[in-house]
Amino acid sequence: MEKKKKLTVHNKSDKPDNIVISDQALIEQCLEVEAQLPVFMKDFFIYLKNAVALTTRHAYLNDILFFCKYLVLEGSITAAKNPYEISLDEFNKITARVVNYFIGEYCSRYIVENETSKKIIENHNPSLARKKSSLSVLFKYLYRDEKLKNNITDGFNPIRLPKPQPDAIKRLEIDEVARLLDVLETGAAFTDKEKIYWEKTRLRDRAIIILFVTYGLRLKELNQLNISSFNFSRGEFKIYRKRGKEVLMPINRTCEKVVKEYIELERPKSVLLNEESKDALFLSLQKTRMTTRAIRNLVKKYTAYVLGTTVENGYSPHKLRATAATSLIQQGFSIYDVQNLLDHENVTTTQLYAAHKKNVKREIVNNFEWLDE
Structure with missing residues (x-):
């Protein structure tokens, strides 16, 4: 052989x-x-x-x-x-x-x-x-x-x-995201046995989830992140989109905090890693780069707690991408800004998420009065 x-x-x-x-x-x-x-x-x-x-x-x-x-x-x-x-x-x-x-x-x-x-x-x-x-x-x-x-x-x-229907798009509501972050922070939903594992990876898992719900990253984009992808002094990090397109993303205070805390307090030191893993950002307990499958399973596990369902029925990373899109639109950002952030080739894809903005017609007409009271 x-x-x-x-x-x-x-x-x-x-x-x-x-x-x-x-x-x-x-x-x-x-x-x-x-x-x-x-x-x-x-x-x-x-x-x-x-x-x-x-x-x-x-x-x-x-x-x-x-x-x-x-x-x-x-x-x-x-x-x-x-x-x-x-x-x-x-x-x-x-x-x-x-x-x-x-x-x-x-x-x-x-x-x-x-x-x-x-x-x-x-x-x-x-x-x-x-x-x-x-x-x-x-x-x-x-x-x-x-x-x-x-x-x-x-x-x-x-x-x-x-025809894609906005109501068929699965995503977390804003209050569900808040509960998800609480589970990541406190481990309150876990059994004593599950907490043993959670204690070893909680900072890593928190950083992964927050990057997903903030930027709507694709699974592969997050999997490929390295420590060298981040330039904290310039407030940005680099990702590679489809067709190898290089994109610089601004990093906000929350994401900078969770990534730095993971690197400084939980991630194994470089001297303990093999050459291939020294620069990889998110590591498994085996001290190698996390696989896309491991990241997907992690996301499904945490979202299952929030949704009150089994791990098999938990949400995939792509559902967190949809969560990021709808959350940004509900916060008032334009669909063109969200299209740019998520790298949608066609704005009609982004418009599907815009349809989730509740009571949008009522908000428009209530804030467009011709006569004073």
């Missing part, structure tokens, strides 16, 4: 090493998927590499591989025994009807089985829409690149997605 080589970073960019390493792991996963796909898609792989975010590239490639595996399994289009062997001539035989059946019938519910188990996979319209999008991008590119004779994407069936 070949010994795994140690990965080192020769980094001449401003991007921290931990993000470079994380991106490299995802790039390697993309390359593994590409190696299983037909060789005539090679130019398409290059297009994806430069056209979309890394996570989107990975999702598209997996969707396309799944479709090619379906073609092999179904057998009417190709005689290939695996996706790699599918020829361009065979791909030219694919019609919109084939894709529509794959998405609308096969993908909606299928069974994955091995020697010991069978699993039912059920996809609803949002998942089906993404698979359709992945295939649309592929077929349009191959047509534009003159590899396919026809652009079959015009014949793809529409997939109706439910």
Whole structure:
């Protein structure tokens, strides 16, 4: 068995090493998927590499591989025994009807089985829409690149997605956030056994939750934070958004206080850490960078206490992002300011949170009187 080589970073960019390493792991996963796909898609792989975010590239490639595996399994289009062997001539035989059946019938519910188990996979319209999008991008590119004779994407069936409803957005109310912070501060909701663990991580957990509800950070953005991300003398810290976009965020007094207290009073000292963990901000009890899964579980655990539910039904970090958005709007900030803070590409996303502002019509007309009493 070949010994795994140690990965080192020769980094001449401003991007921290931990993000470079994380991106490299995802790039390697993309390359593994590409190696299983037909060789005539090679130019398409290059297009994806430069056209979309890394996570989107990975999702598209997996969707396309799944479709090619379906073609092999179904057998009417190709005689290939695996996706790699599918020829361009065979791909030219694919019609919109084939894709529509794959998405609308096969993908909606299928069974994955091995020697010991069978699993039912059920996809609803949002998942089906993404698979359709992945295939649309592929077929349009191959047509534009003159590899396919026809652009079959015009014949793809529409997939109706439910219009986002403001009332369906799950988030914490302001009074629930106050209770959440109280639980973090006092540990009052915990059993004696739970308090033993809480005592070891309470400053870390408080800093994580407060950063989420203040800035509406994405899970990955918080996971990637380093001590060197923070410049307290300038009152700011650095995060990396989608597509590696570097953003400086101002830090308020509350966030500065909780982060500093965690670093100074609870976080293990650098001499006790391995080289990879020395700069990581949020550490596990094993003295390594917290994983996204661990952070998600932490958030679900604390929010479950506030909501009076099980940990499984607690809120995810994305619900705290929604909490930050609605709280800011209820405090009177404009949707454009909130859009900028949360990095929404489209202001209509932010407008969904604005609909949560209670009695907004009444407030407007009551403060816009034409006649004095």
